[in-house]
Amino acid sequence: MNVKGVKFAVLTGILLLVFAVTDPLHAQTPSASLSGVITSSAGSAVPNAKVSIKNQVTGQSTEVQTDSNGKYRLQSLPPGEYGVSVTADGFAQKTATVTLSAGGEQKADLALTNSEASPSGNQAAPSNNLPNAPSSTSKTEPSLNDLGFPASETQGNAKQQALLDKRTHMLKIHQRMGLITTAPLIATIIISANAGGKSTSSTDRTAHMVLGAVSGDLYFITAYYALRAPRVPGTKTKGPIRFHKAMAWIHGPGMILTPILGAIAYDQKSKGEKVHGIASAHGPVAIVTAGAFGAALLSVSMKF
Amino acid sequence: MNKKALLAVCFLVLPALAAPDQQWVLAQSTLTYFVSHPLHHVEGVSHAARGKGICHEGQCDFLIAVPVKTFDSGDSNRDIHTVQVTRAGEFPMVEVRTKLPETAGNSSTIHADLQIQFAGQTAQFPQVEFQLTKQGNDIHLTGTIPCKLTDFKIEPPTLLSLPVKNDIPVKVEMTWHPQ
Numbered sequence: 001m002n003v004k005g006v007k008f009a010v011l012t013g014i015l016l017l018v019f020a021v022t023d024p025l026h027a028q029t030p031s032a033s034l035s036g037v038i039t040s041s042a043g044s045a046v047p048n049a050k051v052s053i054k055n056q057v058t059g060q061s062t063e064v065q066t067d068s069n070g071k072y073r074l075q076s077l078p079p080g081e082y083g084v085s086v087t088a089d090g091f092a093q094k095t096a097t098v099t100l101s102a103g104g105e106q107k108a109d110l111a112l113t114n115s116e117a118s119p120s121g122n123q124a125a126p127s128n129n130l131p132n133a134p135s136s137t138s139k140t141e142p143s144l145n146d147l148g149f150p151a152s153e154t155q156g157n158a159k160q161q162a163l164l165d166k167r168t169h170m171l172k173i174h175q176r177m178g179l180i181t182t183a184p185l186i187a188t189i190i191i192s193a194n195a196g197g198k199s200t201s202s203t204d205r206t207a208h209m210v211l212g213a214v215s216g217d218l219y220f221i222t223a224y225y226a227l228r229a230p231r232v233p234g235t236k237t238k239g240p241i242r243f244h245k246a247m248a249w250i251h252g253p254g255m256i257l258t259p260i261l262g263a264i265a266y267d268q269k270s271k272g273e274k275v276h277g278i279a280s281a282h283g284p285v286a287i288v289t290a291g292a293f294g295a296a297l298l299s300v301s302m303k304f
Numbered sequence: 305m306n307k308k309a310l311l312a313v314c315f316l317v318l319p320a321l322a323a324p325d326q327q328w329v330l331a332q333s334t335l336t337y338f339v340s341h342p343l344h345h346v347e348g349v350s351h352a353a354r355g356k357g358i359c360h361e362g363q364c365d366f367l368i369a370v371p372v373k374t375f376d377s378g379d380s381n382r383d384i385h386t387v388q389v390t391r392a393g394e395f396p397m398v399e400v401r402t403k404l405p406e407t408a409g410n411s412s413t414i415h416a417d418l419q420i421q422f423a424g425q426t427a428q429f430p431q432v433e434f435q436l437t438k439q440g441n442d443i444h445l446t447g448t449i450p451c452k453l454t455d456f457k458i459e460p461p462t463l464l465s466l467p468v469k470n471d472i473p474v475k476v477e478m479t480w481h482p483q
Contacts, residue, residue, distance in 0.1 A: 099394050101391050101394050101395075101424055104391075104424055104425075104457070106424065140325065140358045140359070140360040140363070140364075140365045141358070141365040141367070141401075142356040142357070142358055142365060142366070142367040143367070144367070144369055144397065144399065146356050146367070147354040147355065147356060147367065147369055148354065149354065149369065149371070149397070153371045153396060153397070154369075154371075154396060154397055155396070156393065156394040156395050156396055157393055157394065158393070158394055160393035160394075161388075161391060161392075161393025161394045162393075163393070164384065164387060164388035164393050165388060167384070167388065168385060168388045168389070171385075175463075175464070176465075179464065232384050235380055235384060236380060237380050237381075238378070238379065238380045239377075239378045239379030239380055239381070239382070240379055240381075241379055241380060241381035241382075244381075300381070300463075301343060301463065301464055302343060
């Protein structure tokens, strides 16, 4: 196989590998479900109440009726923030907001008041009817409000969770690609012994170049997922991740410089010349680059 | 004579019945979670919990809450991942509720039935043992809650494709101050 053939095969392999690794990006988000019981203010079940929910972002709405026990259940809902509205004969309309998370089942039990008791006809649900809120209105049971947390700390945010999910997803690919990159990188270093020096074998040099190119391509795919992962505002970097990021300032430029110097060295060797000038830095730069890459990998894998 | 006795009873007993309920406030706390991975043993600590206990008719209702994001494991990347995997973006607080008899403070060991809301789920932890020591008026309490990831339907995070163990015990150290 000539050099072009080898390059084509390697590129095809990389593309297949990348598609295999990044396929979860296109995986369908798991759906969520919402269930609960609709009761009167006296605590008795309200059958045939109409429960409507509306996605706050897409505007898509779904409706269901409660059964004889006042129970309702809505399934296969896209995760997100929903407005819930409950209407029943003789009762005032009740509204609430719930946040549904992917794959989770959320409960929202709502108590309706008699329509006479609520002339406005539209009453916001008290927070204690919502999930993740104090479970009782008991006089003696403290509520989250009693503890004095600022609202910004206690209220959930579906957008924030979506950002965190995306960040984790991209960093998982970054991690996986980093590990995959290690294999051709080590192979490139191992066969480098026969690629330079006094060796005149063009096959070894070509193999070294091809493996180096594969390593470089995989490396930049790895870097892409780290660089494009969403940042979380207000986070101060600390711990091993600081070292991991610092190493990127060494192996990043190294991964650009090494193939450039390698190409010059390859050219010189192909002309039968001894590697000279700036090209002679190819080996040392590659070693420093690979060392920084390995240190970055170990820093987040092992506890020192 | 009977009237005087009745009046005396009214003056002595009624104020006692109408006395405000005893309240407790969480003065200091250290909550530590432990996560085990084949390559790591991670501890995350938070001192940001707030709590209150209200006693009425011999029974006390306690609520302790802490923002998930306040747990510090020494690695900001891991802490953000913890927030993500526990869905703290949507459910930012851990809330612990329990009921105890007012006399519980006189014991050196208590067993509390805990209800914990975390990651959008509610789990019950019956008869969790805590050691109590009195420090003046304050009560210092220590114990470990045997939490598991599956209790809260949390998918175990992985590092190098290896998942963490299901057990995530939470060590509790709290000082309660009467109000």
